[in-house]
Amino acid sequence: MSGFRFPGKAQALAACVIAVAGLTGPSAASAQTPAPGAPRPAEGAPTAGSEFEDPSVLSLVAEYGITIEQAQAQMEAQVAAGRAERDLPSELSMVYSGRQVSHDRMAAVAVAIADLTRASAIRDHFAGYGIENLDVRIVASTRTEVHGLIEQLRARLRAGRPDGSLPMIEVGNRSLGMVTVRVADGELNTTEADIVSMALASPEIYQLAYVDSFPKSAEEACDFVGDIECDPPLRGSVRIMEGGICSAGFIARSLSDGKPYVLTAGHCDDGAGNWQTRFANGETHAIGPFHNSRNNLVTDAGIIRVNNPSGWNFGSPFVTVDPTGGEPAHETYVINDVLNPGLNDRVCATLGNTARTDCGEVTDNNVSDGTTDGLFEVNGLCTDGGDSGSPYFASHVAYGVHSSGDGVSGTTGCLFGRAEHALEASSQMNVYIVEA
Numbered sequence: 001m002s003g004f005r006f007p008g009k010a011q012a013l014a015a016c017v018i019a020v021a022g023l024t025g026p027s028a029a030s031a032q033t034p035a036p037g038a039p040r041p042a043e044g045a046p047t048a049g050s051e052f053e054d055p056s057v058l059s060l061v062a063e064y065g066i067t068i069e070q071a072q073a074q075m076e077a078q079v080a081a082g083r084a085e086r087d088l089p090s091e092l093s094m095v096y097s098g099r100q101v102s103h104d105r106m107a108a109v110a111v112a113i114a115d116l117t118r119a120s121a122i123r124d125h126f127a128g129y130g131i132e133n134l135d136v137r138i139v140a141s142t143r144t145e146v147h148g149l150i151e152q153l154r155a156r157l158r159a160g161r162p163d164g165s166l167p168m169i170e171v172g173n174r175s176l177g178m179v180t181v182r183v184a185d186g187e188l189n190t191t192e193a194d195i196v197s198m199a200l201a202s203p204e205i206y207q208l209a210y211v212d213s214f215p216k217s218a219e220e221a222c223d224f225v226g227d228i229e230c231d232p233p234l235r236g237s238v239r240i241m242e243g244g245i246c247s248a249g250f251i252a253r254s255l256s257d258g259k260p261y262v263l264t265a266g267h268c269d270d271g272a273g274n275w276q277t278r279f280a281n282g283e284t285h286a287i288g289p290f291h292n293s294r295n296n297l298v299t300d301a302g303i304i305r306v307n308n309p310s311g312w313n314f315g316s317p318f319v320t321v322d323p324t325g326g327e328p329a330h331e332t333y334v335i336n337d338v339l340n341p342g343l344n345d346r347v348c349a350t351l352g353n354t355a356r357t358d359c360g361e362v363t364d365n366n367v368s369d370g371t372t373d374g375l376f377e378v379n380g381l382c383t384d385g386g387d388s389g390s391p392y393f394a395s396h397v398a399y400g401v402h403s404s405g406d407g408v409s410g411t412t413g414c415l416f417g418r419a420e421h422a423l424e425a426s427s428q429m430n431v432y433i434v435e436a
């Protein structure tokens with residue numbers, strides 16, 4: 001399945017533009033914090049659910065040839081399944097091993113559990129969220145056990161290559177309720193050979209797959225131009241700068257005192273001064289410095305303090321959606337929930353530096369990029385440098401914050417993006433993502 005890319009670009013609006021590469025504004029030294037009277041979006045700006053269709057819905061229509069109404073129903077089923085998973089009672093959570101949705105089968109939902117006696121209870125629970133005919137699969141390992149095994153195997157793989165060379169094996173969660181072991185073509189060291197033998201001996205726990213190489217070999221032509229710049233209110237997906245370039249993820253507030261922050265990728269934190277973004281007219285305005293960040297094997301998450309929340313008209317739960325087929329940019333796409341993605345979930349990302357919204361499917365729910373473990377992977381996203389921190393979302397649900405990707409500049413293509421789970425990122429930073 002290739003990712004979905006919206007066709008065409010649109011004319012820039014006053015409140016949010018897709019800036020052509022090479023546009024320059026005032027230097028960082030002259031960056032200013034917007035005054036309370038700074039420009040606001042024009043009156044009559046479109047609101048969520050008006051003439052704009054959700055990008056996840058449009059991507060399903062384009063890929064499967066279904067109607068808008070069918071695609072909307074499938075996304076509703078995906079979100080309902082995610083909420084049912086989030087709200088699992090403890091007695092079901094302890095035997096739960098994951099979920100997946102099959103959009104090629106009208107969003108049929110399957111879950112895996114490690115206890116046959118709980119099958120009826122899990123069906124009843126999901127039915128309470130509107131998920132009928134739930135496919136319940138009995139597996140050998142719970143979700144906690146699967147992710148624990150993945151962590152152990154990654155530690156062994158790293159220890160087996162003390163020179164820092166890349167292993168010939170990748171482990172993850174690409175199959176419901178199982179540990180996926182993918183083996184590249186080449187010579188395995190002793191540790192890697194032992195892991196393959198273990199996977200062969202325990203097919204109820206491990207799914208073994210052989211691939212030509214890492215990363216995947218297929219490519220999709222990409223269009224890398226411009227970046228996203230917006231007037232207040234401050235929102236997710238805008239390009240942000242401070243020496244380097246990253247992108248804003250989601251609008252957030254502290255769980256402790258309600259202070260305003262922008263949630264983004266932790267590896268963007270260079271320990272320097274105020275991060276800025278540009279208004280639609282190209283003027284640079286300061287947001288604030290990093291307040292906290294983590295970039296390690298556990299998480300890739302950070303928060304930028306908003307120094308002048310009134311000037312930024314802070315608090316609107318917006319991200320932008322790139323123009324579609326001559327339509328203006330959807331500047332006020334709202335977030336109204338935060339969930340973890342399941343396998344095969346349809347997820348989109350608006351990439352702030354690349355200036356595009358792409359959609360694809362979650363292919364792995366526990367992947368490592370070599371720096372951070374436990375990320376999720378979405379195929380078909382055309383990411384580039386500077387997109388770190390961009391929001392992953394669908395059907396008005398926040399799913400993640402962009403951490404890394406297999407995309408390169410020019411037209412040589414891109415394959416997937418990897419994101420930190422939004423719930424994990426916000427928890428690590430002790431904030432909550434602002435919802436409508």
